[in-house]
Amino acid sequence: MKKYTIKDIAQLAGVSKGTVDRVLHKRGKVSEIALEKVTKILNEIEYKPNPIAKNLKINKIYKLAVILPDAQKDSYWEPCSGAIKEVENEFQHFGIEINKFVFDASETSSFLETSLNVITTKPDAILMVPLFQKEAKEIVTKCNINNIKVSVFNNYIDSNYSNNFIGQDLYQSGRVAAKLMDMVLKKGTIGIVHIDEDYQNATHLQEKEKGFRSYFNSLNTLDYDITTIHLNYKKSESFNNSLLSFLDKNPNINGIFVTISKSYVVVEALKERASDIAIVGYDLVKKNIDYLKQGEIDFLIHQKPKQQVYMGLSYLAEYFLFDKEIPSQLLLPLDIVTSENVDGYLM
Amino acid sequence: MKKYTIKDIAQLAGVSKGTVDRVLHKRGKVSEIALEKVTKILNEIEYKPNPIAKNLKINKIYKLAVILPDAQKDSYWEPCSGAIKEVENEFQHFGIEINKFVFDASETSSFLETSLNVITTKPDAILMVPLFQKEAKEIVTKCNINNIKVSVFNNYIDSNYSNNFIGQDLYQSGRVAAKLMDMVLKKGTIGIVHIDEDYQNATHLQEKEKGFRSYFNSLNTLDYDITTIHLNYKKSESFNNSLLSFLDKNPNINGIFVTISKSYVVVEALKERASDIAIVGYDLVKKNIDYLKQGEIDFLIHQKPKQQVYMGLSYLAEYFLFDKEIPSQLLLPLDIVTSENVDGYLM
DNA sequence: TTGTACGCGTTATCAC
DNA sequence: GTGATAACGCGTACAA
Numbered sequence: 260m261k262k263y264t265i266k267d268i269a270q271l272a273g274v275s276k277g278t279v280d281r282v283l284h285k286r287g288k289v290s291e292i293a294l295e296k297v298t299k300i301l302n303e304i305e306y307k308p309n310p311i312a313k314n315l316k317i318n319k320i321y322k323l324a325v326i327l328p329d330a331q332k333d334s335y336w337e338p339c340s341g342a343i344k345e346v347e348n349e350f351q352h353f354g355i356e357i358n359k360f361v362f363d364a365s366e367t368s369s370f371l372e373t374s375l376n377v378i379t380t381k382p383d384a385i386l387m388v389p390l391f392q393k394e395a396k397e398i399v400t401k402c403n404i405n406n407i408k409v410s411v412f413n414n415y416i417d418s419n420y421s422n423n424f425i426g427q428d429l430y431q432s433g434r435v436a437a438k439l440m441d442m443v444l445k446k447g448t449i450g451i452v453h454i455d456e457d458y459q460n461a462t463h464l465q466e467k468e469k470g471f472r473s474y475f476n477s478l479n480t481l482d483y484d485i486t487t488i489h490l491n492y493k494k495s496e497s498f499n500n501s502l503l504s505f506l507d508k509n510p511n512i513n514g515i516f517v518t519i520s521k522s523y524v525v526v527e528a529l530k531e532r533a534s535d536i537a538i539v540g541y542d543l544v545k546k547n548i549d550y551l552k553q554g555e556i557d558f559l560i561h562q563k564p565k566q567q568v569y570m571g572l573s574y575l576a577e578y579f580l581f582d583k584e585i586p587s588q589l590l591l592p593l594d595i596v597t598s599e600n601v602d603g604y605l606m
Numbered sequence: 607m608k609k610y611t612i613k614d615i616a617q618l619a620g621v622s623k624g625t626v627d628r629v630l631h632k633r634g635k636v637s638e639i640a641l642e643k644v645t646k647i648l649n650e651i652e653y654k655p656n657p658i659a660k661n662l663k664i665n666k667i668y669k670l671a672v673i674l675p676d677a678q679k680d681s682y683w684e685p686c687s688g689a690i691k692e693v694e695n696e697f698q699h700f701g702i703e704i705n706k707f708v709f710d711a712s713e714t715s716s717f718l719e720t721s722l723n724v725i726t727t728k729p730d731a732i733l734m735v736p737l738f739q740k741e742a743k744e745i746v747t748k749c750n751i752n753n754i755k756v757s758v759f760n761n762y763i764d765s766n767y768s769n770n771f772i773g774q775d776l777y778q779s780g781r782v783a784a785k786l787m788d789m790v791l792k793k794g795t796i797g798i799v800h801i802d803e804d805y806q807n808a809t810h811l812q813e814k815e816k817g818f819r820s821y822f823n824s825l826n827t828l829d830y831d832i833t834t835i836h837l838n839y840k841k842s843e844s845f846n847n848s849l850l851s852f853l854d855k856n857p858n859i860n861g862i863f864v865t866i867s868k869s870y871v872v873v874e875a876l877k878e879r880a881s882d883i884a885i886v887g888y889d890l891v892k893k894n895i896d897y898l899k900q901g902e903i904d905f906l907i908h909q910k911p912k913q914q915v916y917m918g919l920s921y922l923a924e925y926f927l928f929d930k931e932i933p934s935q936l937l938l939p940l941d942i943v944t945s946e947n948v949d950g951y952l953m
Numbered sequence: 954t955t956g957t958a959c960g961c962g963t964t965a966t967c968a969c
Numbered sequence: 970g971t972g973a974t975a976a977c978g979c980g981t982a983c984a985a
Binding site: 262307309310311312314315351352353428431434435437438439442443474557590591592593594595596597598599600602603604 | 609654656657658659661662698699700775778781782784785786789790821904937938939940941942943944945946947949950951
């Protein structure tokens with residue numbers, strides 16, 4: 260149970276600390292005899308280097324960069340800043356520096372520009388939201404060339420391109436939404452509403468829909484009828500009209516599954532009609548929370564952007580400082596939020 | 607933004623490192639003049655001691671003790687061991703040692719005996735489950751006398767006795783259960799089933815019931831009818847009989863709220879009758895998970911014993927190592943678990 | 954090829 | 970009272 264240090268090993272083997280170090284790190288030349296003596300001791304005891312002392316002498320400051328959409332335009336990203344500050348605070352004494360960069364999620368070019376800009380700051384690692392697949396891959400490739408480690412969060416990207424994804428299982432998340440809808444409705448007609456803003460969430464939303472439909476397919480029943488609609492949200496007026504005309508065409512809709520954080524715009528559109536439609540959506544943005552508490556939204560699934568950033572950055576920091584391995588995929592639990600437990604998630 | 611060290615301060619104040627140290631820690635004697643010079647500098651800059659260097663020289667090993675019910679008799683506590691190992695692993699290099707002690711939850715005397723035993727091992731802090739209020743208070747008092755810091759988890763205890771509780775808001779947890787029941791049933795008759803084992807969970811279960819009923823009261827409707835029953839579980843046969851006779855007396859029961867981790871025994875009792883009763887219960891123990899996946903249980907609320915231990919121990923470790931403050935109350939989110947998201951919580 | 958000395962920031966001790 | 974210094978564990982650079 261004793262904790263052995265390099266000094267201990269040197270003493271036991273009858274060599275100097277330097278030699279032990281050379282054996283441990285396979286650097287420099289070591290004589291056969293010394294190597295044997297040291298390895299013998301190493302086999303007998305269990306040596307774990309003290310991770311603290313390792314980084315005592317901070318001659319290297321590790322620079323981490325976070326690239327994410329502007330929270331001013333989509334408050335979904337707001338909590339991420341908090342996570343950045345927390346991790347920075349926790350690791351600053353170990354020589355970790357974190358910088359945040361935002362882009363306009365409605366402009367592919369903004370993402371590309373920001374990311375290229377970040378690369379010129381020569382960070383050791385980048386944690387980013389690969390909103391635009393094609394451009395993200397381009398950036399990742401550039402990072403690889405420049406020896407910058409890349410982690411992605413929130414949106415999945417080809418595993419050829421990233422060895423480290425933090426987020427949720429979107430397919431399963433669709434199944435959770437379906438289960439909730441099933442519990443509430445028992446049967447009826449359900450609308451899946453994709454609200455695609457200018458940027459393409461294509462794969463993101465498709466996965467959720469697939470999961471949602473798979474649940475009902477596996478029920479093997481005729482009790483449900485499911486229709487999908489793609490809407491755009493630029494002005495509320497035109498959005499409302501589109502949604503209402505969809506309802507006119509499908510007058511028996513009992514539930515709506517909103518695949519993105521904008522459930523509140525659906526609620527607001529429905530206000531123009533008396534209705535008793537169950538709504539299941541995503542994310543704890545302010546307006547969603549209000550409607551959840553008022554009973555206008557039934558369930559929200561929490562995608563936990565803050566925890567995603569927190570985990571992503573923590574792993575990177577510990578990777579550089581303590582050689583901790585980064586899992587290739589970290590899937591966070593799919594938290595179900597109602598009016599009664601929402602407060603516990605607001606931190 | 608510069609990080610100042612004691613050396614820097616010494617230079618700026620024109621004194622030695624030793625003097626600065628004496629001022630900072632208020633130890634030893636310092637002349638008026640030196641004190642003034644140093645405090646002046648300290649006011650101008652922001653000094654944060656380097657936590658790494660502080661613990662480099664570990665002359666003190668902090669001993670933490672965890673006291674909890676035997677997982678062999680109630681698998682609810684099983685995941686706690688994992689948390690202990692994780693925290694131990696994370697902090698062992700900082701000089702933290704953790705020991706686990708279990709007691710028989712059906713014997714007050716076992717708790718008392720174990721706890722007194724733990725105190726004789728002279729730990730720096732104890733994290734415990736205050737299952738038995740009276741005895742727990744006795745132990746806490748003894749700890750205070752012996753200068754042992756105490757944190758409690760899972761069960762609440764008078765704030766006069768503990769300055770650090772980690773757990774959940776049980777009242778609110780009852781409200782969550784009620785909300786779920788409401789979503790599923792819309793109206794009907796509901797049974798609240800308390801399964802009291804030999805030990806008294808009294809306050810624990812009462813809080814949940816209060817919350818549950820408060821939700822329906824605030825609905826201000828006559829759609830629901832709620833009945834409570836207290837059962838004992840020693841042999842499955844007699845338990846089943848009691849439950850079934852309760853159902854005979856209340857033939858219209860549509861939903862059952864089980865206030866403890868034993869939903870599975872209710873499911874098994876109901877198997878003797880064809881029934882379509884919604885069940886909301888607690889905790890991810892194996893049998894509950896199986897029935898949840900099979901659709902026999904509708905919802906489980908996750909009390910997260912593992913996270914409770916993890917947080918409790920982490921806070922204590924950081925309190926000793928980094929002088930981090932411990933919040934007097936840490937309420938964990940009330941996770942809602944269904945067949946579709948349960949896998950994400952099993953870690 | 955190997956040993957040794959030094960630095961990191963803090964703290965405890967010893968000498969003045 | 971106070972300043973100087975060793976020690977903690979590791980990595981590294983340099984001298985032998």
